[in-house]
Amino acid sequence: MNTVTRKSSDRLQSILYFCQNLPTPLTAPALGTNFAPQVQALQDAVTQLISYTSTTASGAIDGSIATRNALRRTLRVDHLDPIRRVSRALKLTHPEIPSLVRLPAFDAGIDAQLSAARAIARDITPYHDLFVADGLPADFIDQLNAAIQALAQSADARRAEQQQRAATQEGIKTALANGRQAARHLDPLVRSAIKNANDPVNDPLALAAWERAYRAVRVTVPPVAATPASATSAAPAAVAKTTSPAAVVATPAVVPGTPAVPSSSAVAG
Secondary structure (H helix, E strand, O other): OOHHHHHHHHHHHHHHHHHHOOOOOOOOHHHOOOHHHHHHHHHHHHHHHHHHHOOOOOOOOOOOHHHHHHHHHHHHHHHHHHHHHHHHHHOOOOOOOOOOOOOOOOOOOHHHHHHHHHHHHHHHHHHHHHHHHOOOOOOHHHHHHHHHHHHHHHHHHHHHHHHHHHHHHHHHHHHHHHHHHHHHHHHHHHHHHHHHHOOOOOHHHHHHHHHHHHHHHHHOOOOOOOOHHHHHHHHHHHHHHHOOHHHHHHOOOOOOOOOOOOOHHHHHO
């Protein structure tokens, strides 16, 4: 999960926390019958996102690039190259030994290398004793097949990892869309309930808390790039839309290390 997706997940969790811990004067009945289903949908989306965060490629077989390259080198250098050298020497006195498949380049695809290695193992099996008599270990074919299997398993693990990553990304995309949709349904419910509460003391605080949580959903999707002129003209409207007077009053911005500025009344006195 990348940084942008993780931030989106955290923001949806903030909205869920607000809904599960309603501030005064909000109550669940006052929010209507649609409130609980939307909160449940939001909770389901957040649960899925958390599960995807901890999803990693698992398994006992390592499919990393370094491991695959090491296995490819072992197969070629420790097994296939000695077999080919002995084969060329044996063909001088045993022309019945078939010519071995030419090995592909080291940077060729794994499937091509595996295909060539399997063909060599198949062709030399009838001549096992001749190769052993010329210096190869008695179990050299078994060793070759084991190296082939190790490389094939690593390649399969890599493919499974790629498929799992693709499925995870698609699941994250769906969960984010569901969570944002639930949050957008909750927004008018919460605002209407705050307005109808008619609590001049707690209403501004509740509205400020909701906007701090909900504002993140609206800025999750980057806006379309605008020209400098249009971006300048649109800036005041965006600020007015996302910032309410209550939020400014309830959570004034304070810059650490900045000296306090006396109020106008203090200066006049």
